[in-house]
Structures are given as C-alpha cells and as structure tokens.
Amino acid sequence: MKRGDTVVVATKNAGKVREFAHAFGKLGMQVVSMFDYPNLPDVLEDGTTFAENARKKAKTVAEALGLPVLADDSGLQVTRLGGEPGVYSARYSGEGATDARNNEKLLQELARLTAEDSEPEQLADGTKLLSEASFICTLALYDPAAEAFIESEGLVNGYMMDRPRGSGGFGYDPLFYLKSQGRSMAELTTEEKQAISHRGTALVELLKKIAVSE
Numbered sequence: 001m002k003r004g005d006t007v008v009v010a011t012k013n014a015g016k017v018r019e020f021a022h023a024f025g026k027l028g029m030q031v032v033s034m035f036d037y038p039n040l041p042d043v044l045e046d047g048t049t050f051a052e053n054a055r056k057k058a059k060t061v062a063e064a065l066g067l068p069v070l071a072d073d074s075g076l077q078v079t080r081l082g083g084e085p086g087v088y089s090a091r092y093s094g095e096g097a098t099d100a101r102n103n104e105k106l107l108q109e110l111a112r113l114t115a116e117d118s119e120p121e122q123l124a125d126g127t128k129l130l131s132e133a134s135f136i137c138t139l140a141l142y143d144p145a146a147e148a149f150i151e152s153e154g155l156v157n158g159y160m161m162d163r164p165r166g167s168g169g170f171g172y173d174p175l176f177y178l179k180s181q182g183r184s185m186a187e188l189t190t191e192e193k194q195a196i197s198h199r200g201t202a203l204v205e206l207l208k209k210i211a212v213s214e
C-alpha cells in the first residue's frame with residue numbers, strides 16, 4: 001500500500017467507514033465501502049468468531065471485485081452478561097436491528113443487573129457502572145491474487161453505564177465508559193477514539209504487517 005491508493009473496505013456501517021476514512025486519510029489513502037458498490041450481495045455473517053466473519057466478508061467481496069479488500073468484524077462483550085452480545089452485537093435486538101434498538105435492549109438487560117446489585121459503582125453525576133465490558137475488532141485483508149489473508153485484532157476495556165452519554169461514534173459507544181478518559185466512547189472525537197479503540201489498535205497492528213510506502 002502507498003499514498004494515493006484506494007482501500008476497499010467490505011462494510012455497510014457508516015460509522016466504520018468514517019473511522020477508516022479518517023485513519024487511512026492520515027496516510028494519504030482514500031477509502032471506498034459497500035456504499036460505493038451497492039449491487040454487491042450481502043455477506044451472511046454466520047461465523048461463530050469475529051475472525052471467521054471478517055475473513056468471509058473480505059474474501060467474498062475481494063473475489064467479486066478482483067481486488068484486495070479489508071473487512072472488520074467487531075462487537076461488544078459484557079462480562080456480567082456472559083460475554084453477550086459478542087458476535088451477535090449487530091443483531092442483538094433481532095430482526096431490523098438498529099443501533100438505537102440494540103442500545104435499548106442492552107439497557108434492559110443491564111437493568112436486570114442493577115436489580116441484583118444493590119451498590120454499583122457510581123460516577124459523580126450519578127451514572128452507574130454496571131459491568132466490565134470490552135469492544136473487540138478483528139480485521140482481515142484478503143488479496144485474491146495471492147489467495148492470502150493478513151489479519152489483526154484489537155481490544156479496549158471499559159464499563160457499561162446505566163444511561164447513554166455523548167453523541168459521537170456509533171453503535172454501543174454512548175453506553176461504554178472509559179475510566180482512563182473519564183468519558184464515554186461517544187464523548188471522544190474520532191481522533192481520540194482511534195488512539196485507544198479496538199479498531200484503532202487493530203489497524204495499527206495490521207499496518208505493521210503491511211508495507212506502507214511513500
């Protein structure tokens with residue numbers, strides 16, 4: 001990869017597109033996504049791990065386009081919910097899931113934990129921290145000419161809050177609190193999120209494995 005290159009990312013998530021465009025933009029590269037290829041069929045994410053799903057998205061789209069393609073499979077693991085929603089994060093609230101509905105469903109599940117726990121940790125504004133949690137991101141880059149994958153993973157630890165804070169980011173960001181920042185993930189700028197997030201970390205790891213030339 002080099003400055004001026006265009007990176008194809010096999011995603012239909014506008015939040016991911018924004019973050020990849022920001023990161024690759026700093027390296028002088030453009031990002032295109034499935035919004036630019038609306039006629040490609042959806043990839044069924046039927047893997048049981050983030051890595052399986054990332055590989056499937058990358059390989060399916062790369063073979064359809066005859067170009068190297070990057071895919072991201074990511075999600076939220078909430079410790080006191082036994083690791084849910086995990087690989088099912090995007091479909092947590094069922095058919096027709098949206099970020100808003102998924103967050104609603106998560107708040108309902110977290111409310112049950114509040115009932116079990118009479119003294120959860122509280123922030124100065126009264127927000128309760130109900131469980132430890134992690135965001136996980138697996139990246140897979142598939143090159144159809146070489147028939148080879150390059151993969152990486154990133155993780156960030158935090159806490160689930162009992163109410164949303166912030167309007168940045170996407171997905172579960174408004175419910176995910178970072179003690180190191182004293183803020184939710186949705187209260188960070190794209191730049192700040194990139195520096196600590198599962199996706200930002202995974203991307204740094206991936207770029208170490210790929211020669212990025214001037």
Ligand SMILES: O=c1nc[nH]c2c1ncn2[C@H]1C[C@H](O)[C@@H](COP(=O)(O)OP(=O)(O)OP(=O)(O)O)O1
Binds near residue numbers: 171
């Ligand atoms: O930084 C993040 N901040 C908040 N939430 C996040 C993040 N990263 C992943 N998530 C959530 C969103 C979605 O509920 C699931 C990803 O599911 P995942 O299948 O990888 O992505 P997706 O279906 O939205 O788009 P696509 O598959 O086209 O890339 O985890």
Ligand SMILES: [Mg+2]
Binds near residue numbers: 045090
């Ligand atoms: Mg998906």
